Amino acid sequence: MAHARISANLPPDVDPTKARIAFGRRALPKLQEELHSPELLTQQRALMALCDLVHDPENVYQAIEIGFLDNLKTLLLHHDSTVRQKTTETLCIMAMHNVGRQGLIQNGVISALTELLDDPVDICRKNTHQIFEMMAKLHEGAVDILHAGLIPLLVFKLETEPDEIQELILDTLSNSLRVEASEALATGAVTILKEKLTHSSVAIRSKAAWVLLEIGTHPEGKSVLCEEVTPVLVSLLEDSDPQVQASAAGALMFATVKPQGRFSALAAEAIPPLLKLVAEETSKARLSAIKTLTMLAELPEGRKTLLDHIDTFQQCLDDPCETVKRAAKIAISVIKWKP
Amino acid sequence: MLPARELPAVPAVPYSYCSRPRALPARPKYRALPGAAELEKEPVRYANLMYDRRVVRGNTYALQVTPVSTQPNPFEIQKQREARKRALARKRAKEQLQPRTPDPVEGREHVHVQTELYLEEISDRIIEVDTECQTDAFLDRPPTPLFIPAKTGKDVATQIEEGELFDFDVEVKPILEVLVGKTVEQALLEVMEEEELAQLWAHQRAYAELRNAELAEVQRLEEQDRRYREEKERRKLQHMQMLQKQKETTEKIAARAFAQRYLADLIPSVFNNLREGGFFYDPIERDIETEFLPWLMTEVEETLERKVLGRTMLDSLICTVVEKRLDAFSHQPLSDQTEAPTEEPRSTDAAPQVAGETDTADRSVAEKEETDEPVVEEQPSRRISFQLEEPDQAGTEDLEPE
Numbered sequence: 001m002a003h004a005r006i007s008a009n010l011p012p013d014v015d016p017t018k019a020r021i022a023f024g025r026r027a028l029p030k031l032q033e034e035l036h037s038p039e040l041l042t043q044q045r046a047l048m049a050l051c052d053l054v055h056d057p058e059n060v061y062q063a064i065e066i067g068f069l070d071n072l073k074t075l076l077l078h079h080d081s082t083v084r085q086k087t088t089e090t091l092c093i094m095a096m097h098n099v100g101r102q103g104l105i106q107n108g109v110i111s112a113l114t115e116l117l118d119d120p121v122d123i124c125r126k127n128t129h130q131i132f133e134m135m136a137k138l139h140e141g142a143v144d145i146l147h148a149g150l151i152p153l154l155v156f157k158l159e160t161e162p163d164e165i166q167e168l169i170l171d172t173l174s175n176s177l178r179v180e181a182s183e184a185l186a187t188g189a190v191t192i193l194k195e196k197l198t199h200s201s202v203a204i205r206s207k208a209a210w211v212l213l214e215i216g217t218h219p220e221g222k223s224v225l226c227e228e229v230t231p232v233l234v235s236l237l238e239d240s241d242p243q244v245q246a247s248a249a250g251a252l253m254f255a256t257v258k259p260q261g262r263f264s265a266l267a268a269e270a271i272p273p274l275l276k277l278v279a280e281e282t283s284k285a286r287l288s289a290i291k292t293l294t295m296l297a298e299l300p301e302g303r304k305t306l307l308d309h310i311d312t313f314q315q316c317l318d319d320p321c322e323t324v325k326r327a328a329k330i331a332i333s334v335i336k337w338k339p
Numbered sequence: 340m341l342p343a344r345e346l347p348a349v350p351a352v353p354y355s356y357c358s359r360p361r362a363l364p365a366r367p368k369y370r371a372l373p374g375a376a377e378l379e380k381e382p383v384r385y386a387n388l389m390y391d392r393r394v395v396r397g398n399t400y401a402l403q404v405t406p407v408s409t410q411p412n413p414f415e416i417q418k419q420r421e422a423r424k425r426a427l428a429r430k431r432a433k434e435q436l437q438p439r440t441p442d443p444v445e446g447r448e449h450v451h452v453q454t455e456l457y458l459e460e461i462s463d464r465i466i467e468v469d470t471e472c473q474t475d476a477f478l479d480r481p482p483t484p485l486f487i488p489a490k491t492g493k494d495v496a497t498q499i500e501e502g503e504l505f506d507f508d509v510e511v512k513p514i515l516e517v518l519v520g521k522t523v524e525q526a527l528l529e530v531m532e533e534e535e536l537a538q539l540w541a542h543q544r545a546y547a548e549l550r551n552a553e554l555a556e557v558q559r560l561e562e563q564d565r566r567y568r569e570e571k572e573r574r575k576l577q578h579m580q581m582l583q584k585q586k587e588t589t590e591k592i593a594a595r596a597f598a599q600r601y602l603a604d605l606i607p608s609v610f611n612n613l614r615e616g617g618f619f620y621d622p623i624e625r626d627i628e629t630e631f632l633p634w635l636m637t638e639v640e641e642t643l644e645r646k647v648l649g650r651t652m653l654d655s656l657i658c659t660v661v662e663k664r665l666d667a668f669s670h671q672p673l674s675d676q677t678e679a680p681t682e683e684p685r686s687t688d689a690a691p692q693v694a695g696e697t698d699t700a701d702r703s704v705a706e707k708e709e710t711d712e713p714v715v716e717e718q719p720s721r722r723i724s725f726q727l728e729e730p731d732q733a734g735t736e737d738l739e740p741e
Contacts, residue, residue: 287549298563
């Protein structure tokens with residue numbers, strides 16, 4: 001029988017999963033009140049709406065001004081997984097904007113996120129790691145992550161998490177270890193990273209090599225690198241993926257700054273693959289390879305071997321990139337140096 | 340006919356002017372600043388006469404000539420005065436024609452009074468009132484209640500067969516085109532965004548690589564510098580040590596030379612001292628000195644003592660003999676004859692004894708060279724004395740047990 005009600009469904013442009021958004025400036029305060037409501041459905045709907053609104057940077061700014069982050073921090077520990085997931089997603093989107101990042105740092109959200117590292121739901125953890133990765137790109141964010149003592153936890157997680165989360169963790173580690181590496185070395189990160197260097201996934205290998213590079217920028221990291229990792233890195237130089245080659249060459253570059261590293265690299269016969277990398281015109285690893293060979297040329301044996309290959313460096317002098325030219329010039333001068 | 344003016348072939352007398360003719364500079368557009376006029380001496384620009392505003396142009400026949408003197412004529416002043424008077428008179432006449440309130444009667448006064456229903460305060464100041472208004476903050480609009488209109492009208496049914504209204508394939512085309520186009524456009528946008536992101540990442544990565552390369556270079560140079568410095572330090576240390584050793588060696592050599600020289604005559608002096616101290620001795624000499632000579636001396640002493648003893652004994656004997664003889668001689672001379680033969684065997688007994696004694700004494704004397712001759716002489720004298728004393732001996736022997 002026909003009804004006056006045209007259809008049992010609500011009009012099609014109303015999304016039942018989202019709360020209704022008030023007009024203009026009133027939208028976010030209203031959502032904040034809804035977040036406080038005791039009913040689960042209201043909270044979820046408010047979070048969905050918030051998640052969509054936060055894509056706009058102006059809304060991010062307004063949200064932080066109103067003080068949304070404290071609410072979100074409390075909601076991180078909610079028992080319902082959808083709430084947690086949406087909260088982490090919102091924070092992730094906020095972290096993509098600079099205003100959001102600053103707000104996250106000031107409100108100390110990172111320490112609150114530490115609890116979520118052991119969350120049973122995959123997507124929550126993935127979002128959490130994405131937030132960490134974003135934050136680590138900022139210097140203050142990296143410092144915050146170090147202060148929150150996250151590095152040992154992250155290193156530990158490297159072994160248990162699935163691959164995509166591992167990539168995120170490796171990115172976070174590489175960015176935060178640029179600041180300071182002592183904590184990571186204390187937890188034996190180098191051993192774990194050495195395993196990752198032989199992982200099947202290309203991305204993980206290259207990122208692990210990048211983390212080792214960042215560790216190598218610090219003096220204590222260099223000694224650890226020299227002892228253990230140099231042979232593996234040399235074997236990675238011949239890997240098929242240019243990204244991996246570039247990262248491995250970079251890590252070797254820092255490992256060979258110290259004399260022990262140079263000796264171990266020479267012992268592992270690093271010179272031929274490095275020369276191959278230098279000879280390739282379009283290789284990303286060219287600069288790092290030239291630099292590594294420069295370091296190796298400071299040793300007498302290295303210098304002898306490289307004296308035969310000076311023409312490879314001469315070719316590099318024609319590279320369009322200014323730094324490569326300079327590096328090649330420095331390399332040639334070091335090779336030709338007589339005591 | 341005008342008197343012919345004398346045109347001088349050569350102007351002997353130049354014109355005299357109150358002010359010499361000069362080209363006038365251009366009139367500046369803007370007034371010069373009051374203080375700046377003397378400071379700047381710009382090159383004088385002469386203007387074109389044709390464009391000078393000060394030159395009179397146009398018809399000069401009917402010009403309005405400015406009066407020579409600026410002071411007004413008395414005639415004109417009078418005219419102006421009269422015009423003013425006339426205007427004043429006109430105004431006064433106009434005023435008088437207007438109707439007016441008659442003047443107040445004696446003892447009364449005209450007063451302005453408001454006669455409206457509501458009195459009004461008349462003042463210079465206008466009454467102002469400030470009012471504000473503000474829209475209310477948005478109230479939450481309550482959710483729209485579900486409106487289900489009541490049913491009205493008659494129910495009628497109809498049915499539309501397929502193909503009657505429209506041809507789907509034809510109609511759907513534009514809609515589809517729009518849909519697909521929009522989707523594709525959206526997809527393209529997203530792909531471009533991703534590409535841009537990837538470019539940004541690549542850019543960042545390249546920058547990171549450059550930065551790392553520079554950092555590595557810095558560290559390498561630091562390392563090199565450190566090595567050179569250490570090497571220099573080590574070499575300096577080595578050099579210092581070498582110098583130190585050299586110094587020590589020279590000192591040692593000097594000390595050694597000095598010590599050698601100092602001790603060069605140590606051995607001779609030592610030997611001298613020892614020799615003087617009597618540590619080097621000929622053993623035989625020593626032997627002789629230490630043993631033989633004392634022995635000799637003791638023997639000599641003994642011999643001498645014996646001799647002395649003998650002499651003392653002899654002396655005592657002589658003494659006793661003499662005393663006895665004295666006694667004897669003082670007694671009777673008979674006893675001399677009887678005692679003489681008894682004393683002869685005794686003297687013969689005493690003689691070998693004495694001879695034995697003297698033989699031993701002779702033997703000892705014969706050994707030693709040092710026996711004195713008086714001793715030898717004394718022996719025979721003693722023998723003699725002993726023989727003489729034979730009788731006395733008997734007497735002494737008799738006396739002795741007494």
